[in-house]
Amino acid sequence: MKMAKKIKVIQYGLGAMGSQMVQVMLTKRDLEVVGAISGSGRLAGEDLGKAIGLKKKLGIEVSRNASEVFNRVEADVVLHATTSWMREAFNQTKGAMETGKNVITIAEEASYPWLKSLEKIGREIDRVAKKNEVTFLGTGVNPGFMMDYLPIALSGVVKEVKGIRIRRVIDWSRYGVTLFEHICAGKNIDEFNEARARGEVAFHVGLEQSVRLTAEALGKPVDEFKEAAEVRLTKSKRVTPYMVIKPGTVCGYNQIGHGFRKGKEFLTYEMVAIINPNPKEDGTDVGTFISIDGEPSMEITVGGEFASQGGWGTVASAVNSIPRVVAARPGLITVNELPPWPCLP
Ligand SMILES: NC(=O)c1ccc[n+]([C@@H]2O[C@H](COP(=O)([O-])OP(=O)(O)OC[C@H]3O[C@@H](n4cnc5c(N)ncnc54)[C@H](OP(=O)(O)O)[C@@H]3O)[C@@H](O)[C@H]2O)c1
Numbered sequence: 346m347k348m349a350k351k352i353k354v355i356q357y358g359l360g361a362m363g364s365q366m367v368q369v370m371l372t373k374r375d376l377e378v379v380g381a382i383s384g385s386g387r388l389a390g391e392d393l394g395k396a397i398g399l400k401k402k403l404g405i406e407v408s409r410n411a412s413e414v415f416n417r418v419e420a421d422v423v424l425h426a427t428t429s430w431m432r433e434a435f436n437q438t439k440g441a442m443e444t445g446k447n448v449i450t451i452a453e454e455a456s457y458p459w460l461k462s463l464e465k466i467g468r469e470i471d472r473v474a475k476k477n478e479v480t481f482l483g484t485g486v487n488p489g490f491m492m493d494y495l496p497i498a499l500s501g502v503v504k505e506v507k508g509i510r511i512r513r514v515i516d517w518s519r520y521g522v523t524l525f526e527h528i529c530a531g532k533n534i535d536e537f538n539e540a541r542a543r544g545e546v547a548f549h550v551g552l553e554q555s556v557r558l559t560a561e562a563l564g565k566p567v568d569e570f571k572e573a574a575e576v577r578l579t580k581s582k583r584v585t586p587y588m589v590i591k592p593g594t595v596c597g598y599n600q601i602g603h604g605f606r607k608g609k610e611f612l613t614y615e616m617v618a619i620i621n622p623n624p625k626e627d628g629t630d631v632g633t634f635i636s637i638d639g640e641p642s643m644e645i646t647v648g649g650e651f652a653s654q655g656g657w658g659t660v661a662s663a664v665n666s667i668p669r670v671v672a673a674r675p676g677l678i679t680v681n682e683l684p685p686w687p688c689l690p
């Protein structure tokens with residue numbers, strides 16, 4: 346379906362994900378990039394084209410002043426990619442909603458904003474969004490699709506779901522330094538343990554969100570969630586566009602989340618992230634492996650190039666969801682409220 350007019354988008358955050366979002370939006374017939382904010386300010390004053398590594402200028406000056414951009418630039422959507430944390434995402438985009446712009450963030454926490462610890466801020470986001478008649482959505486590839494939207498959609502062709510098990514193994518090298526810093530990538534195990542003891546380590550943010558979102562969509566909320574995680578150390582040198590990982594240092598992690606109903610395990614979601622995975626050394630292939638224990642049971646594997654290009658999945662999911670979010674009801678929503686979002690022409 347062709348849009349009556351182009352949807353105007355401001356990009357907030359020009360790191361690994363944000364700069365690729367702009368690249369993808371430039372290829373989309375019905376989207377127009379009209380503004381750009383450098384969250385850290387490091388790219389302020391540059392032309393957006395240069396800021397995202399293109400050879401051509403785009404005629405949009407990157408700004409460090411988000412509220413000035415929100416007030417000056419007319420836009421339908423702010424696409425936000427600076428943080429994993431919902432409070433930060435809200436603080437950074439509140440002004441966008443107050444100036445009538447919908448917000449799509451890839452902050453993982455926002456994918457299911459109704460955890461006890463987030464409920465208060467969730468209600469505040471919902472209030473601001475409704476007051477300004479705009480929509481606020483947390484999405485991405487995971488959380489936001491592979492471990493929630495996809496199993497929810499697959500369950501629609503099953504008579505009964507008794508349990509779901511998902512193992513997702515990703516090439517982590519496509520993401521930016523923010524995620525690497527969360528688990529001390531490139532540091533030795535002592536440095537990792539010290540950071541963990543100081544409470545500075547965050548593994549994949551969003552496993553609990555995906556478990557609870559799936560369970561609630563199935564009408565079977567989990568009453569207990571437990572998770573465990575450990576890092577992986579590399580034997581070989583691994584090079585990413587953003588850093589070099591030396592032998593003997595952290596190159597990824599294994600994390601598993603268990604959702605229980607009345608003492609019985611219902612959902613088991615496992616996340617394995619490895620920088621430049623090597624099946625021989627790491628003992629695993631990349632891909633997402635979904636098993637639905639149900640009537641009838643079902644096995645789905647998402648493999649191919651997609652499995653080793655996770656970063657693009659996040660970027661595409663956020664960009665392609667734009668028209669759905671523009672059309673969605675006002676307020677704070679979760680992905681399971683949206684019809685599937687096709688790849689935009
Ligand atoms: N839901 C999902 O599926 C999903 C997937 C991937 C990533 N994520 C999340 O998305 C976020 C961005 O990922 P990434 O790979 O693009 O990370 P990244 O390359 O490290 O980029 C993060 C960007 O955040 C901005 N920033 C840094 N400090 C800031 C501050 N104090 N205030 C405001 N902005 C600040 C910077 O933007 P400028 O460069 O513009 O200055 C930086 O480039 C991460 O938190 C990550 O966890 C979610």
